[in-house]
Amino acid sequence: MPSEIDWIEKAASVRLPARHLVGGDWVDPLADDTFDVISPRDGALLKRVPHGDAHDVDRAVASARAAFNDRRWSGMRPAARGAVLRRWAELVQEHAEDLALTISLEMGKPVREAKNVELRAVANCLRWYGEIADKRPDESPAAGDDVLALITREPAGVVAAVVPWNFPLTMTAWKLGPSLVAGNSVVLKPAEQTPFSALKLAELGLEAGLPAGVLNVVPGRGDVVGQALGRHMDVDVVTFTGSPAVGRAFLRYSGESNGKRVWPELGGKSASVILPGADIEKAARASAAGSFYNQGQMCSASSRVVVHRDIADEVLHFARLQAREMAPADPLLHDAPSGALVSEQHLQRVLGYVRTAVEEGAELLEGSTGRHSVDGHPNGSYVAPTVLGGVKPGMTIEQEEVFGPVLSVITVDSEEEAIRVANGTQYGLAASVWTRDLSAATRVSRRMQAGIVWVNCFEEGDMTVPFGGVKGSGFGRDKSAHAIDKFTDLKTIWMEVEP
Ligand code: NAD
Numbered sequence: 088m089p090s091e092i093d094w095i096e097k098a099a100s101v102r103l104p105a106r107h108l109v110g111g112d113w114v115d116p117l118a119d120d121t122f123d124v125i126s127p128r129d130g131a132l133l134k135r136v137p138h139g140d141a142h143d144v145d146r147a148v149a150s151a152r153a154a155f156n157d158r159r160w161s162g163m164r165p166a167a168r169g170a171v172l173r174r175w176a177e178l179v180q181e182h183a184e185d186l187a188l189t190i191s192l193e194m195g196k197p198v199r200e201a202k203n204v205e206l207r208a209v210a211n212c213l214r215w216y217g218e219i220a221d222k223r224p225d226e227s228p229a230a231g232d233d234v235l236a237l238i239t240r241e242p243a244g245v246v247a248a249v250v251p252w253n254f255p256l257t258m259t260a261w262k263l264g265p266s267l268v269a270g271n272s273v274v275l276k277p278a279e280q281t282p283f284s285a286l287k288l289a290e291l292g293l294e295a296g297l298p299a300g301v302l303n304v305v306p307g308r309g310d311v312v313g314q315a316l317g318r319h320m321d322v323d324v325v326t327f328t329g330s331p332a333v334g335r336a337f338l339r340y341s342g343e344s345n346g347k348r349v350w351p352e353l354g355g356k357s358a359s360v361i362l363p364g365a366d367i368e369k370a371a372r373a374s375a376a377g378s379f380y381n382q383g384q385m386c387s388a389s390s391r392v393v394v395h396r397d398i399a400d401e402v403l404h405f406a407r408l409q410a411r412e413m414a415p416a417d418p419l420l421h422d423a424p425s426g427a428l429v430s431e432q433h434l435q436r437v438l439g440y441v442r443t444a445v446e447e448g449a450e451l452l453e454g455s456t457g458r459h460s461v462d463g464h465p466n467g468s469y470v471a472p473t474v475l476g477g478v479k480p481g482m483t484i485e486q487e488e489v490f491g492p493v494l495s496v497i498t499v500d501s502e503e504e505a506i507r508v509a510n511g512t513q514y515g516l517a518a519s520v521w522t523r524d525l526s527a528a529t530r531v532s533r534r535m536q537a538g539i540v541w542v543n544c545f546e547e548g549d550m551t552v553p554f555g556g557v558k559g560s561g562f563g564r565d566k567s568a569h570a571i572d573k574f575t576d577l578k579t580i581w582m583e584v585e586p
Pocket of ligand 1: 254311314328329331352
């Protein structure tokens with residue numbers, strides 16, 4: 088058996104790049120601003136990072152525009168672009184350990200999960216878009232013998248990708264794969280908390296053969312760099328994953344600048360509806376795990392279990408067992424079931440929600456209103472998986488996205504009530520329904536106001552299917568061939584044919 092990696096020893100010498108990528112060069116930002124990136128694992132400073140500002144954005148957008156206009160990438164054959172993406176996927180796999188360690192230190196998820204789940208998803212995504220590059224024909228409609236009509240898809244131009252920290256490289260790959268394969272140039276703004284992994288991914292992109300200027304990376308504050316991209320007159324498309332408030336800000340930036348296309352993929356408050364007759368242990372454990380996975384920092388987290396009264400006690404029993412089995416530990420340990428929340432500030436926000444829930448009448452069945460202590464890391468940002476019983480529709484904890492390992496259990500008396508409760512928030516990202524009754528599964532999944540519905544499973548899917556929501560969860564779709572359409576324009580070419 089291969090010996091296990093000593094992640095703690097490796098962490099001592101991990102490389103943390105901080106220069107910006109503009110026009111194929113690693114450059115110092117024009118701005119005189121820095122930001123401390125703190126590891127939530129132990130509260131220690133990872134590095135002081137120079138941050139960009141609006142001038143850095145101008146420089147990066149100009150580089151992306153120049154690369155787009157001279158067609159060094161957009162003019163390449165699709166198959167050649169695909170080969171670059173596939174090579175990039177191979178390099179991600181080769182560097183998976185270093186990337187995983189970087190992610191784990193930046194945002195606190197177990198390094199094992201970063202390597203086996205996140206990096207695998209990143210490589211799959213880049214490879215999949217690489218493979219589909221030359222397999223999307225344009226159209227030639229039957230307009231008549233005297234004309235030749237063509238409908239082509241043209242790359243939109245310069246894309247700004249603004250991403251969050253919770254799956255930092257998966258979200259990035261979901262934006263870069265479809266926008267780059269379509270021939271666009273990109274300016275990427277990673278989240279403040281996770282610049283290093285994004286810069287490393289970009290290094291591998293250059294090594295794979297992305298021409299200079301096709302991918303630019305400007306780390307910086309959301310309200311500075313993110314806003315400058317959103318308001319930039321020479322950005323054609325914004326693809327954004329993050330909170331609803333910032334998603335709406337991007338729509339506003341667009342309206343107040345050049346009317347650029349904005350694709351918002353926002354938060355969620357997904358319901359897991361468990362009906363009598365379901366495999367209760369499977370349903371309860373999967374729903375709880377779906378609420379605690381990635382320390383609950385998951386837009387599609389099944390943060391609300393909506394359960395029929397007849398089976399509520401059994402569901403709670405298994406949900407509580409699951410919570411105990413996912414207690415946080417040092418994310419660099421091989422067997423850590425969970426890691427740290429992204430930051431101390433976020434930890435305080437999550438615990439605030441738990442306290443409010445208790446004040447509003449919920450019952451704290453597992454977890455705590457205080458921080459969880461992990462041996463050797465008193466300053467780490469750890470929260471125990473938390474199960475709240477007696478949650479009623481309309482409570483703050485039932486309505487708002489916590490983005491932490493907190494499961495609310497809501498008891499109902501009928502399928503109709505379950506549907507009403509499940510649909511009763513501003514969000515509409517995902518939902519799951521657990522039942523062995525095929526008609527009930529069909530009825531409930533059809534009526535869920537959600538972009539994704541899982542039946543007797545949770546978080547399933549692959550690159551072939553879209554991911555995204557409705558209502559307050561936004562309207563963008565990542566993954567699948569549909570995502571490529573977000574970054575292209577339809578063009579009609581109409582040619583007269585002389586007799
Ligand atoms: P966030 O909205 O605070 O930040 C996301 C990105 O936007 C970051 O890069 C940030 O710097 C930038 N930003 C922040 N303020 C900005 C502003 N005023 N103008 C322009 N850009 C700005 O979100 P977060 O805390 O990083 O991530 C958590 C949120 O992301 C949750 O709501 C979660 O549900 C959502 N999310 C959604 C999906 C999805 O696919 N639907 C996936 C993952 C996360």
